[in-house]
Amino acid sequence: MKYVIGVDLGTSAVKLLLVNQDGKVVTEVSKDLHLIQEKTGYSEQNPQNWVDQTISGLYELYNQFEGEAEDIEGISFSGQMHGLVLLDKNQEVLRNAILWNDTRTTAECQQINDTVGKERVLRITKNQALEGFTLPKLLWVKNHEPEIYRKAETFLLPKDYVRFALTGKLNMDYSDASGTLLMDVRKKAWSKKICDLLGIDIGLCPPLAESYEEVGTLSSEMADKTGLSKSTRIFAGGADNACGAIGSGILTEGKTLVSTGTSGVVLAHENRGDRNFQGKVHYFNHGAPDAYYTMGVTLAAGHSLTWFKNIVGKEETFDQFLENIDTVPPGANGLLFTPFIAGERTPYYDSSIRASFIGMDSSHEKKEFVRAVLEGVTFSLNESVRLFRDQGKRIDTIISIGGGAKNETWLQMQADIFNAKVIKLSSEQGPGMGAAMLAAYGCDWFGTIQECSNEFLQEEKSYEPIEENVAIYEELFKLYQQIYSSTASLNKKIMQYRQ
Known part of the structure; x- marks a missing residue:
């Protein structure tokens, strides 16, 4: 061997x-x-x-x-x-x-x-x-x-x-x-x-x-x-x-990677180097032959969840903290969250914007706030998905890795908000596996990197979008997109009071 x-x-x-x-x-x-x-x-x-x-x-x-x-x-x-x-x-x-x-x-x-x-x-x-x-x-x-x-x-x-x-x-x-x-x-x-x-x-x-x-x-x-x-x-x-994409099998058109770490990344495979996204997303050469990738970034993805957990559930494990979110309906009973706790990258490139909870009232419980945070992070990632689709890209299959792939409710939420099939891999090693695959291909173990991907990467479970949830989230996403323009000037004015 x-x-x-x-x-x-x-x-x-x-x-x-x-x-x-x-x-x-x-x-x-x-x-x-x-x-x-x-x-x-x-x-x-x-x-x-x-x-x-x-x-x-x-x-x-x-x-x-x-x-x-x-x-x-x-x-x-x-x-x-x-x-x-x-x-x-x-x-x-x-x-x-x-x-x-x-x-x-x-x-x-x-x-x-x-x-x-x-x-x-x-x-x-x-x-x-x-x-x-x-x-x-x-x-x-x-x-x-x-x-x-x-x-x-x-x-x-x-x-x-x-x-x-x-x-x-x-x-x-x-x-x-x-x-x-x-x-x-x-x-x-x-x-x-x-x-x-x-x-x-x-x-x-x-x-x-x-x-x-x-x-x-x-x-x-x-x-x-x-x-x-x-x-x-x-x-x-x-x-x-690039290696994270290779290590997740993002090697053909239609396949997209969503990585939820401290920050969040939406990465889509590109066969062409001549698309024009007007600088709204990053555009890089891929590690695979004759390919490119476009990438949108959410600055505070997992960071938003960790921040909120440290405030209201510091002593809990993440599994305990996410308990019961599946009992909360899409929309978190009328509560929206924008994950701008560290500014935002795609599509706003605004370092002064800050997060908001919109729609709070005394009936809301912790589980609804937690669900709203997960939905807000996913809405932010969907900004990049929407940008890609608006440029004519086909996005029908999404590989989810990182923290967002460790909770079944969140995985289903991604399928519903992105309106795409979401796949969880059986073994997630990301960039390190991508680097190993480049070495395997370079050593002539396989004729193509795609052949290497077919051998090395296995699907554990997939999540299909639920039609009624897709419709609800489509309307909620429109409301989510209004929050930035409604709060941007307020956040700039209030920055002078931050220490």
């Missing part, structure tokens, strides 16, 4: 999966990562921490493995997007990595829009200039740390630095590069126009590779440290959302 390893470099931990040729996860290891937040809005990590914990994880994984080192044929990667790692001429790290959730770059986003132009940025990169992307971070270093910027010879994204440490090879895959705001998404090439307009040497941009492309083998030093064979093949890997 042969094996591959999927390495998923997140923000809070690096997770490693050892997967066999049948798609079974044989061993799983997780290593915590340290977050550095020196100021409000700042979020950084030391890249060496990623490397050390990945090496430790690989060593632990191998020591639990009963086979020979040569039986582990390949390793591939999934990683947190957008983070900036700067290297000097000796390929040494110049400063801590600035992460995806760092928000210090508002002025740099304005600089990009003023210098390059919003329409040109959107036409080339398919995305708006937002604080989370890599280019604003690069400009921030150029503007605020010029001595460091002058020493920079190249930049990498987080998982690319880990892969470089394991192989000594510098690369970036297309799916991660498309989240930098420096790549022409359709041409799959770095944009000289954007670089020239902003005074950035295009030579800072590393060589590009396909996610399933072999980019090296494990170095002798790393083979010694991990116990693995130096003949282990290393593949480029992909952005966490």
